[in-house]
Amino acid sequence: MTKFFLSRKLYELIWFLGFRPSLNNNHTKGWYGEWLASHHLQKKNYKFIAKNWRSSLDSRREIDLIYLDRECLVFVEVRARSAKALNHGYSSITKAKKKTLLRACNDFLRLHRSRYLVYRFDVIEIDLKGLEESLLHHQNVSLFP
Numbered sequence: 001m002t003k004f005f006l007s008r009k010l011y012e013l014i015w016f017l018g019f020r021p022s023l024n025n026n027h028t029k030g031w032y033g034e035w036l037a038s039h040h041l042q043k044k045n046y047k048f049i050a051k052n053w054r055s056s057l058d059s060r061r062e063i064d065l066i067y068l069d070r071e072c073l074v075f076v077e078v079r080a081r082s083a084k085a086l087n088h089g090y091s092s093i094t095k096a097k098k099k100t101l102l103r104a105c106n107d108f109l110r111l112h113r114s115r116y117l118v119y120r121f122d123v124i125e126i127d128l129k130g131l132e133e134s135l136l137h138h139q140n141v142s143l144f145p
Helices: 003-016 026-043 095-112
Strands: 047-054 062-069 072-082 118-129 132-138
Touching: 003 026, 026 047, 026 062, 026 072, 026 118, 026 132, 047 095, 062 095, 072 095, 095 118
Parallel strands: 072 118
Antiparallel strands: 047 062, 062 072, 118 132
16 A cells, blocks of 8 residues: 555544544645545435546546446546635636546446446535535536537
8 A cells, every 4th residue: 555545544534533634735635525525425325436546548537436326327526625716616627627537437438338328427516615615516517628
């Protein structure tokens, strides 16, 4: 196991116990956002498939979370933003990012198409404001630029 993996697992344990450390690091902020999004989806009875899935064709093609909503495969992009951010998480996804996400989803589907016939793309934006955070779940978002 890498130091990076152990660090993330330690943070997840701390968050599970109800503590919230400083989120001044972008990695930590992203991890916390993914952790909150994952708990949100589990509360909605989605079934976990993968976290931080990377394509074997290009490691830059990554999907934050993959869940199953009944028979529908759900690819999830998580956008955790601080109170200082100039734009919301949903609108921070550029055309280039959409193109990369579309390619990543297609790579995953090439490997598993026979298993998942119905799929969609969701965005979960998390605004981190002081000690509070708000979560907004956008379902069935178009990735076409």
